[in-house]
Amino acid sequence: QPCHCAMPTLRTPRFPVTPLLLLLVDSKKVEYWQNCAARGLCDSLFHVREQDAVHKSPEGSPKGHWKPLGHPDFLESWDGEVDTFHDAPTPEMFWTKYHAHRRPFIVKGAVTESAAMNWTDQYIMDHFGDEVAKVEWRNEDRLTDYCGQQIRGKYIHCPQDTIPYVESRTSIRNFIQKSQKDPSWAKYIISQMPDAMGKDWKVPGFFNCGKRFEGDRMKGKPWMTQMYENNFWYLRVPPEKMGTSTIHYDMNHQVMCMFAGKKEWIMWDLRTESQKVPMWNEYYRAPSQGKPQGSDDSPIDGERVDLKRWPEFGSARWRNTTIEKGDCLYLPAHLLHYVRSWSDDPEDHRIIALMTMFQSEESYDPSYCKDVPSHSYLSDYDVMWGEFPGSMEVPRCMNHVKMGYPNWKRMLAKLAKKEVGEKAFVKFWAKEGYPKKRVKAAWQRFVSDVASETMTWAEKVFNSTALTNLAKDVACGMEGHEGPERKLREGESWDARNEYSLAGDYKGYTDEKHEEL
Secondary structure (H helix, E strand, C coil): CCCCCCCCCCCCCCCCCCEEECCCCCCCCCCCCCCCCCCCCECCCHHHHHHHHHHHHCCCCCCCCCCCCHHHHHHHHEECCCCCCCCCCCHHHHHHHHHHCCCCCEEEECCCCCCCCCHHHHHHHHHHHHHHHHHHEEEEHHHCCCCEEEEECEECEECCCCCCCCEEEEEEEHHHHHHCCCCCCEEEEECCHHHHHHHEEEEHHHHCCCCCCCCCCCCCCCCCCCCCCEEEEEEEECCCEEEEECEEEEEEEEEEEEEECCEEHHHHHHHHHHHCCCCCCCCCHHHHHHHCCCCCCCCCCCCCCCCCCCCCHHHEEEEEEEEECCCEEEEECCEEEEEEECCCCEECEEEEEEEEEEECCCCHHHHHHHCCEEEECCCCCCCCCCCCCCCCCCCCCCCCCCCCCCCCCHEEEEECCCCCHHHHHHHHCCCCCHHHHHHHHHHHHHHHCCCCCCHHHHHHHHHHHHHHHHHHHHHHCCCCCCCCCCCCCCCCCEEEECCCCCCCCCHHHHHCCCCCC
């Protein structure tokens, strides 16, 4: 069985609507529709909805038409499951065999010694409950990103009953309490991981031995790879229900570990399959042509594939795997994927995952690859954006959910190339638009930090708390933050985004609707 087809039943809609079919046969302008799971028709495990009309295709349709990804009708294009380890590969094997060739793999039981394996809701609320989390619909859809936009010369029209994209902020405690009271609540946490969680996660060490900037080696741990960002997933689903992603790729290498529930991954290698998979923006570039221009997603509906519109997709080669509690997955940057999340544990309906990632520019450095431990606490790593909620030492970043933020160490790397005095230092940071008064104060703290240290200039730059705080604050300013985000009151939540179109208001909307079933 290549696919677990772990797809969830009809759920309570996000707001009162008549059950809807996702295709309007006699459409006038609308060519793209919200996906089946997002609208509540395909958010249950496939065995529950297998006989539903939404999956019935007319006589003569291509094999697999209106079926979900991983269905037996797609077996002819299946390339097998991804590699599975019971003992993690060595760093050398990881960098030379898997990272170099963009090959994913899973490690069974990789984090069974982590305290997070025993997380109860009460423990999470007691230890991390006050922290802010980003919350979205648990069945993702990105149509609103494109409504009213010109995409490759075509104006994107959208049906008037499109469900808006909503991104909220609430405390972890408030989210858990609400999901406990109402398991049908179709939301999930996908947010920056509170750094306090790092002490409960012993990450496998296969991704260590990455090259770092001169002067930026961790004292006593020179083998540590520069990690970029940590994320936290939490959702609760009723029995036979699931969460779903869009078909998309990300710009960073990811290591995800499961602490409750299961996640099924279906993957396509765009180096060979890009001509068969439609993408919204066509940002992908083969390695011989440079790097992708950014992350991107596909208009293909993962739970109801339209092979009449995109027949070539039926022959796109795919692989799959499922990770469960205690397992970890390495997912290379730019690897197209689709994810289903569910629980078949009758005592625990949660799906909990933690992820750490590193950027695509990182590379193997065997010169420091000695005495690398098999596991380390994530809290031991100097993760670039690992501090959440942060502190008032970095006021523009404090309490903001920082996901996909700039690589601030690149700024330090430029400064580290040649020793400078106060005047050149102030000029360097002032060009980033940062207040000169704060820059001068950072210089004084920097001088104090390194006054008695016998280090190279580069080591002084990277080991100065004053400079790392300054670089982070400048980077958060680049993201539009002028100061800290306020803490939430008990039980409070608010919408950071609630939009029908990224283009603004209701641009691109028509009087057409998704057809009633």
